[in-house]
Amino acid sequence: MTTSSVDAREQVPLPPMGAVGFARWSWRQLTSMRTALILLFLLAIASIPGSVLPQRGNDPIAVRNWIEDAPTMGPILDRLGFFEVYSSPWFSAVYLLLFISLVGCVIPRAAQHWRAMLALPPAPPRNLSRLAGTIEQTSGLDPQQVIDSAASVLRKQRWRVRVEEPAEAGSASGSSWVAAEKGYLRETGNLVFHLSLVLLLVAVAVGGLFGWKGNVIVREGRGFANTLTQYDAWGGGAFVNPATLPDFSFTLTDFRVDFERSGAQRGAPSFFEADVTYRTNVSAAEQTDVIEVNHPLEISGAKIFLVGHGYAPKFVVRDAAGKVVFDDEVPFLPQDGNFTSTGVVKAPDGTPQLGFRGLFLPTSALDDVRGPHSVFPAPDDPSVFLSAWQGDLGLDAGAPQSVYRLDTVAMTQLGLEALRPGDIWVLPNGSGSVTMTGFTRWASFQIARDPGKEFALVSAILAITGLMCSLFMRRRRVWVRATQAANGITVVQVAGLARKSTLDDLQSPSLEAELRDLANALRGPEIASSTVKEPK
C-alpha cells in the first residue's frame, strides 16, 4: 500500500484546495495504509453483531422470536439491518471502501513493480567495503573470469544479472562488476494476493447473481422434482430464471439413522444416510445413490445435500359422519436433540373443519416440569400428544399459511389426548375421530448451485500462494567487483543488500550465506597459495 512517506506528507498543512484538489486529497486518504488499517478494524467490528444476533439468512425463525421478545429494541435493530448484517448497507459500505482502497493502492504499485522488473539492477555503490558483511578476497582467476563465472553462477541461481565490462582493458582503474537482483516475487506475491481478494469478491458476487439454493423435506417413499413449486424454501440470484431449473428428480427410497446408545454423546447420531433413486432429466434412466453428510449427490451442476431428518406421524381423520377427511403422513419438526417434534394436521374437508396441534415423541416421557417430551431420538416408545380444534382453519381467506402453524382464532378447542401407533381418539361431542396409524421418517435436503465456487477456490489458492511469496521471499541485491591490483593479483569484492523494506529483520542470515557461497565459487584454482589478505 502507499508507503509511509505519503503519510508523512499528509501531516503538512495543506493549502486551500478546489474540488479537484479535494478529490485528489480524498483519494490519497482513502488509499493510504492508515485508512486500510482503520477499514480492516471496522470490518472486524462490523462482523461481530452477526455472530451474536440471529441472522435471517441462517435462522429466520430465531430472528422472528428475537424481535417478538424485544418489542422495543427488536424493530429498531431490524431496521438498522442487525438481522441481516452481512448484506446491510453499513457492512457493505465498509468492505466496498476497503476494496476500493485496495484497488487504488495495488494498481499504482503494480505499475511501479512492472517498471522495477524491467529495469536493470543498479550499479554497485562506489565503496563496497562500506556495506556490512562485504567479503573481500583474492582470486586465482583474472578479473574477466571472475566476472564471467560470477554472472554464470548468479544466472544459474535465477538472479537478474547485469554485467559491466571495464571501460578500457588494461587501465589501472578499470574494474569490472556484476550487479544482480532477486526476490521480485515478494512484491509480485503481494500484488497477486490483493488482486485475488478482488477476484474472490467477484466470485462471491457471481455465485450470488447466478446461483440458487432451495430446501425441501422429502418423506420416505416420496419423490421430488426440481421445480420451484416443490420447494419449501427457495432463493435465487437476480439472473436466475426459476422456470428453467434443471429438470432432475429423485425419490427417497430409504432413510437410515442410528444413535449413540451410551457414553458422553448418547443420543448423537452415529450415522444417517439416504438411499435415493434419481433421474438427471425427465427422459434419463433411473440411477441410485446414497446421500450422506459430507457426501452430496451432484446432478447437472447442482448439489443435493442431506441436512436434516425427522419423523412424520401418519393420521387418519374422520368427520362426524365417519367420512375420511384426511389420510397422510405429516412431517413434524424436531425441537431438540431428542427429537421432541411439533407439527400440525389440517383437515379442511370436514364441516366444521378440524385441526390438530401435535407433539411427536420418539421415546415418550412425561414429567411435571417439562410436560410431555422425548428422552431419546430413536423411536423406542413413540407417541403423539394432540390438541384438537374445530372451526374455521382460515384457509379460504386466500392468505398463504404455514403448514407448521395452526391459526386458532376462529376455532374452539375440543380436547387433549395422547396416542400411540394404532390408537384411535374419538373426539368429544361427536365431532369425528383421529387415528395415529404409524409414522415414517423424512429427510431434508438442501439443493444448491453456485457457479462461482470453483472461481472462488482458484482465487483462494492464488491468494494463499501470493501471500506466502510476499511473506517469505526477500528482495536482495548482490554485487561482485573484480579489480586487478598492481602486482597482478585479482581482488574480488562480494557485497549484498537485503531490502529492509518495511520489515524489520535486523539482519539477513540467508543473504550472508549466499554471499559466502558466491565468494567461495569465485576463489579460483590457486586458493591455497593466495589466501594472503594484503596483496603486496
Next chain:
Amino acid sequence: MTTTGLALASNACIYAAMVTLTLAMISFAVSFAAGRRRVAVAVAQEVPVAAGGTALLERMPTNDDSSTGRRSGNIAMSLTWLSFGLLLIGVVLRGIWAGRVPWGNMYEFSISSALGILAVFLFLSTRHDLRWLGLFITIPTLLTLGLAVTVLYTEAAQLVPALKSYWLIIHVSAAIICAGAFTLAAATAALSIVRSRAERRPGEVTGMMAKVPDAQRLQTLTYRTVAFSFPLWTFAVVAGAIWAENAWGRYWGWDPKETWAFITWVVFAAYLHARSTAGWRGDRAAWIAIIGWVSFLVNYFGVNIFVNSLHSYAGVG
C-alpha cells in the same frame, strides 16, 4: 490393551504432562527471577558463524549472569520436552482409544492445542534461545490443559456424522498449529509492550524485563510468528470452506464460527498492515496481535460453548 486401559493410560499421560509442565513452569519462573540485575554484556557480537547459523545476532540476554538462572532454565527446557512427549503419547492414546483422529470434541481439541503450543515453542527453541519465553508459554498451556481435564473432559465417542471426513484432519490440524503460533505471538507481543515501556524509562532496563530481549527483537519475533501462521490460518479457513461446501452446500454462510475465523483473519491482516505503517509498528501492532489472539480464543471457547453454531461439536454439558 483393553479400551479402558487405553483410556486410563491416556488420562495418566495427560496428568503426568501437566505435572511435568508445572515443574517446568516453576523452573522457568526461578530462571526468570534469578539474578535480577543483569550485567550488561555485549552479546551482539558480529561474528561470522558457520553456515546455517541463525544464531547470529540473536542479541539475546544470555542468562550467564547467574548460574542458578541458567541451570533452572535448562532444567525447565528439559522438563518441557518431557511434558511434550507425555502429552503426545496421551493424545495418540486418546486417538487409538477412540479409533479416529483425536479431534472429535472440545476436550480433544484442547489437549491437541496444548500440544500445538508446545510444539511450536519447542520447534523455535531449537533455533533460538527461548528460555526467557518459557514461563509465558507454559502458563497458557497449563491453563488450556487444566480447562480440558476439568471442564471439558468427555469420554471418547464416535464422531458425529458431520465430522466424518478427511477434511477434519486437514482443517483441524492447521487450526491447532495456528493455536500454538498465535499464542506464541501474543506472548512475545505482550512482552514487547512491557519491555518497551521499561525501555522508555530513563536509565538501563533492570529487573525482570532485563531478562527478555529488547522490544525491537520481540516485535520481530512476533512478526515472524504471525507471518508464519497467517498463511496457515488462511489455509485453515479455506479448507474449512471447502469442507463446508461439501457438507452443508455452501462454502461460506456466516455461521458464528466462520464469522469469528474471519474476524481473526482480518485482525491479523491488520497486524501485518500495521507493521508497515508509520507510527503503528511498535506497541500498537503488538496490541493488534494480542487482539487477534483474543478473537481466536473467542472463536474457540466462546462460539463452541455459548453460541448455537453449526460448529457446536464441543460435547460439553
